[in-house]
Amino acid sequence: MGKIWELLDDPETVLVFDIDGTLISYNYGEYRAHHELDNESTEEEFKGIDIYNGCRGIPVIREFLRGRDLSRVYCLSMEPHEHDASKRKAIHQYYGIAPSHIYLVADHSEKPVVLTQIAKEWGEGVKVVFIDDNSTVLRAVEAQTPFCTAHVSIFFEDRECVITLA
Numbered sequence: 001m002g003k004i005w006e007l008l009d010d011p012e013t014v015l016v017f018d019i020d021g022t023l024i025s026y027n028y029g030e031y032r033a034h035h036e037l038d039n040e041s042t043e044e045e046f047k048g049i050d051i052y053n054g055c056r057g058i059p060v061i062r063e064f065l066r067g068r069d070l071s072r073v074y075c076l077s078m079e080p081h082e083h084d085a086s087k088r089k090a091i092h093q094y095y096g097i098a099p100s101h102i103y104l105v106a107d108h109s110e111k112p113v114v115l116t117q118i119a120k121e122w123g124e125g126v127k128v129v130f131i132d133d134n135s136t137v138l139r140a141v142e143a144q145t146p147f148c149t150a151h152v153s154i155f156f157e158d159r160e161c162v163i164t165l166a
């Protein structure tokens with residue numbers, strides 16, 4: 001079994017969350033369960049629309065962060081659609097994460113660099129876990145940084161029951 005929960009539960013660990021599909025539900029389309037904002041072809045649909053006004057957070061993650069030292073909690077999200085202000089506001093309102101801790105980048109490829117910068121602020125030996133819903137981004141972070149990663153689905157797993165197959 002993985003040991004990632006040991007790190008996630010450690011109050012000393014610096015946590016860095018993606019936003020879309022991780023801290024905010026990805027149900028932006030009217031009847032779509034998943035709308036890939038990363039896709040250039042769908043970009044125009046959301047330009048000029050404040051999709052974070054009316055968005056929904058993830059209660060199990062808000063509960064996980066309750067009582068946590070939020071000075072050790074960050075967000076790192078791709079935001080090429082000019083939603084910076086409303087995105088920061090929505091995250092702060094629902095999770096309490098400081099707007100100054102919300103880093104928005106133009107492309108996923110910048111995430112490993114920004115993660116490294118965040119870790120540097122805490123000094124050598126800091127434990128960092130990056131949480132994202134995109135496995136390609138997680139793989140890039142694993143390849144380019146020494147930090148641990150978790151897919152957002154870990155927060156939905158049953159910590160009391162391990163499925164053992166006979």
Ligand SMILES: [Mg+2]
Pocket residue numbers: 018019020021022132133134
């Ligand atoms: Mg995402």
